[in-house]
Amino acid sequence: MFGIVLSALNAALAWLVRSVLVKFATYFALWFITTEFIQVLQSAGVFPTADSLTGSLGGIPAAVWYFLDLFALSQGLPIVLAAVATRFIIRRIPVIG
Template sequence: MFGIILSALNMALAWLVRSVLVKFVAYFALWFITTEFIQVLQVAGVLPNASSLTTVLGGVPAAVWYFLDLFAFSQGLPIVLAAVATRFIIRRIPVIG
């Protein structure tokens, strides 16, 4: 009887280590590398910062801003920039890309 319980406990522990713990460590490592890589790209000047985007978008005339606001450009631009940066980073990770 004790052997059956020990075997079940061993199987549960093996499942926990294989499917939960290892995946958590792998996904956390990928997340950490990705977020730190974004900061490295920002410091290197590859990714634009808020002040450079503000100066670029400051020269847009009011008539153009009307249509940009109509299409929710102010909400869509950060989403598109984040998606492009994430795609760039994911393509460079050796395990995934």
């Protein structure tokens, strides 16, 4: 009776170590590398700042802004920039990209 319980406990512990802990450690390492990589890129000045975007978009005439607002550029541009940045970061991860 004790051997069966010990065998079941050993199987459960092996499953816990193989599937849960190893995956958690792997995904945590990928998450940590990705978040630190973003901070390094921000400190290096790779991403544009709010002032540079304001300056570049400030020269657009009012007639063009009408159509940009019509196509909801103010909502779509941050989404597209976030998607491009996420794609860039995911492509740099050796296991995934």
